[in-house]
Amino acid sequence: MQLIDTHCHLYLSDFLDDLNSIITRAKTAAVTHFFLPSIDSENTLQLFELESRDPSSFHPMMGLHPCSIKKNYMDELDLVHTWLSKRSFAAIGEIGLDYYWDISFQAEQLEAFRKQIEWALLYQLPIVIHSRNALDECIQVVREYIRDGIEGIFHCFSGSKEQAESIIGMGFYLGIGGVLTYKNAGLAETIKDIPLESLVLETDAPYLSPVPYRGKRNESSYLRVIAEKLATVKNISLEEVAAITTANAQKIFRI
Numbered sequence: 001m002q003l004i005d006t007h008c009h010l011y012l013s014d015f016l017d018d019l020n021s022i023i024t025r026a027k028t029a030a031v032t033h034f035f036l037p038s039i040d041s042e043n044t045l046q047l048f049e050l051e052s053r054d055p056s057s058f059h060p061m062m063g064l065h066p067c068s069i070k071k072n073y074m075d076e077l078d079l080v081h082t083w084l085s086k087r088s089f090a091a092i093g094e095i096g097l098d099y100y101w102d103i104s105f106q107a108e109q110l111e112a113f114r115k116q117i118e119w120a121l122l123y124q125l126p127i128v129i130h131s132r133n134a135l136d137e138c139i140q141v142v143r144e145y146i147r148d149g150i151e152g153i154f155h156c157f158s159g160s161k162e163q164a165e166s167i168i169g170m171g172f173y174l175g176i177g178g179v180l181t182y183k184n185a186g187l188a189e190t191i192k193d194i195p196l197e198s199l200v201l202e203t204d205a206p207y208l209s210p211v212p213y214r215g216k217r218n219e220s221s222y223l224r225v226i227a228e229k230l231a232t233v234k235n236i237s238l239e240e241v242a243a244i245t246t247a248n249a250q251k252i253f254r255i
Contacts, residue, residue, distance in 0.1 A: 001242045002032040003227055004249040005220045007094070007128065007155050007175055007202035010058075011036060011046040014206040014217055019050075026220035030242070034220060035253065037061045037094040037128055037155075040068035041079050059090040059253065063116055066098040066109045066130055073108050077115060084123055090253050092120040093128025094155055097141075100132040110141070117145050120152070126252050127152035128175075135159045139166050146170050153252060156204055161190050168198040173252055175202045178210035178218065181229050188233045196234060196244045200252065201226055 005026070015022055026034070036047055038061050051058045062083050064076050084092070095116045097109050120127045129152060131138040142150065154167050157174040164174060176199050179185045191199065201223055203209075209218035210225045231241045249255075 001030050001239055002246055003030050003201060003223050003242050004033045004035070004246050005031050005203050005205075005223050006035045006153060006200045006249050006253075007037055007177070008034055008205040008220050009036065009039070009207075010034060010205060010220065011043060011050040012206060013046075015219075022219050022221070026223070029221040029224040031220050031223050033057055033059065033249070033255065035059045035061065035090055035128075035249075037065075037091075038063050038080075039065045039094075040076055044079075044083070059255070061091040061093040061128060062089045063091075063093045063095040063128070064112055065094055066096050066113070067101060069105050069108050069112050073105070073112055077112055080116065081119060084119055089125065090255075091126045091128050091152065092116050092123075093152070094130040095127060096130040096155075097134035097138050098130060098132045099134045099137075110137075113138075113141055114144075117141070117150055121145065121148050121150060129154050130156070135163055139163065139170075142170060142172070151252065153200060155202065156208065157191075158185060158187055159190070161194075164190060164194050168194065173198055173200045173248060175200055176230060177202045177204050177226060178208040178214070178222070180226055180233070181210040182214070183211075188229070192233055196230075196236075196241065197248060199230070199245055200249045201230070201245045 047060050153173045153175045155175040158179050205218040227241050231238045
């Protein structure tokens with residue numbers, strides 16, 4: 001059995017002191033691949049340093065997180081484009097819209113989202129979408145590019161069944177993480193009838209730890225807890241969840 005963490009930030013300083021132990025625990029829990037979304041230029045060096053430990057297991061993405069879109073966003077986008085032209089990446093991400101913390105750069109977020117989708121099409125890469133308080137808006141933007149062949153993952157999905165159906169109807173995957181284990185989140189009921197073939201697993205470490213680790217730092221070994229919960233929700237075996245979600249991740253990331 002193997003599991004793939006399609007979204008984790010193991011390169012952040014949160015893991016500086018015990019990264020070796022975290023990787024060991026993850027591999028003991030059958031997690032074999034780690035996909036690493038970019039945030040902005042402040043973390044690029046750490047992202048590449050983690051990749052260099054084992055390029056066959058650690059797969060960096062490149063992109064500008066919507067929460068990092070400030071006055072200097074054009075400079076940040078230029079850096080993203082420069083890196084995309086220099087080397088290969090697993091995906092463009094994480095990109096999208098975040099209207100939770102600050103909407104003063106709403107127009108710039110939309111511009112950056114569209115520009116990075118266009119780069120994904122240019123470089124034939126999937127996209128990994130961050131959406132907070134803006135899921136319908138993200139769906140609307142993505143729909144504009146479906147005929148062009150855009151594909152990817154809606155990371156940390158926690159929307160409604162109707163939104164889930166809209167997303168998978170476009171051929172995108174839903175990234176399922178620790179929120180699935182939260183009693184009052186409602187995600188378990190939402191995805192109960194969503195085909196497993198449309199789901200991938202993620203931790204978003206160090207964020208959004210699953211129960212019983214909620215409130216503590218998340219890590220990739222907890223992906224197994226999420227997989228076990230999904231098996232319960234679907235009333236199938238853990239092995240089946242692992243096999244299908246791993247195949248989904250391999251397909252979207254082409255590994």
